[in-house]
Amino acid sequence: MQSKLFTGLINAALLGALGAGAAGTALAAPKDDAGLAGFKASFRDKNEATVDRLEQSEHQRLCTQDAQRALKPAQRKQIEQQSAAAVRYPAEDKFMGDWKEGEKIAQNGRGMQSSDPKGTQAGGNCYACHQLDRKEIAFGNIGPSLLEYGKLRGGPTPEMLKYTWAKIYNSHAFQACSVMPRFGAAGILTEQQIRDVMALLLAPESPVNR
Numbered sequence: 001m002q003s004k005l006f007t008g009l010i011n012a013a014l015l016g017a018l019g020a021g022a023a024g025t026a027l028a029a030p031k032d033d034a035g036l037a038g039f040k041a042s043f044r045d046k047n048e049a050t051v052d053r054l055e056q057s058e059h060q061r062l063c064t065q066d067a068q069r070a071l072k073p074a075q076r077k078q079i080e081q082q083s084a085a086a087v088r089y090p091a092e093d094k095f096m097g098d099w100k101e102g103e104k105i106a107q108n109g110r111g112m113q114s115s116d117p118k119g120t121q122a123g124g125n126c127y128a129c130h131q132l133d134r135k136e137i138a139f140g141n142i143g144p145s146l147l148e149y150g151k152l153r154g155g156p157t158p159e160m161l162k163y164t165w166a167k168i169y170n171s172h173a174f175q176a177c178s179v180m181p182r183f184g185a186a187g188i189l190t191e192q193q194i195r196d197v198m199a200l201l202l203a204p205e206s207p208v209n210r
């Protein structure tokens with residue numbers, strides 16, 4: 001999904017540039033025109049990286065249709081509401097798994113790449129964007145630090161379980177054009193993997209909260 005969004009951004013930039021070149025002044029809104037067709041034709045399926053990823057969801061299209069102009073508040077709200085309504089909560093209200101497995105998933109950046117053989121189960125790559133365990137010194141800062149995530153928010157209360165699950169399942173439910181991958185909605189992580197990452201964030205004994 002990340003690459004889906006990434007490609008969306010490239011499409012927007014590419015077509016913005018084409019529009020600027022042609023018109024000389026205002027940037028044209030990206031359309032599925034010859035430029036985009038050429039862009040799509042230059043890729044092919046390889047292992048886990050498939051060209052269908054260039055097809056944006058309706059929400060992604062709205063978020064990238066005009067990179068020069070922010071979405072209207074009503075459009076943002078609609079994306080957030082539709083995303084929230086489509087969140088699938090875990091079977092039997094079992095929100096938490098094993099934090100040790102969750103830590104492995106958070107560290108794992110494999111999956112959905114051309115170097116991944118078909119059938120590779122993707123990881124979450126959470127450390128690429130978030131600080132989590134204070135012992136891990138290699139982490140990105142695109143997202144906020146999640147150190148003491150559960151501790152600072154009163155632990156795994158019903159509200160926190162529900163919010164955190166929905167955020168991981170589809171980040172657009174709270175932030176229309178979030179760059180955080182939609183781990184559940186885009187089928188990146190399984191329900192059990194999300195449970196394990198949930199435990200990493202919320203279990204009191206997890207290194208995130210100790």
Ligand code: HEC
Pocket residue numbers: 002106124125126127128129130142143144146164167168171174175178179180181183197201
């Ligand atoms: C590409 C970067 C990226 C990746 C990878 C990523 N996130 Fe995020 N995440 C963000 C950004 C940016 C925000 C804050 C803005 C927003 O809400 O979208 C965020 C917000 C969050 C929040 C909300 C924090 C709060 O204070 O409410 C949680 C929880 C979260 N991420 C968990 C995760 C987990 C778990 C993973 C791995 C399975 C993960 N993220 C992977 C970018 C990322």
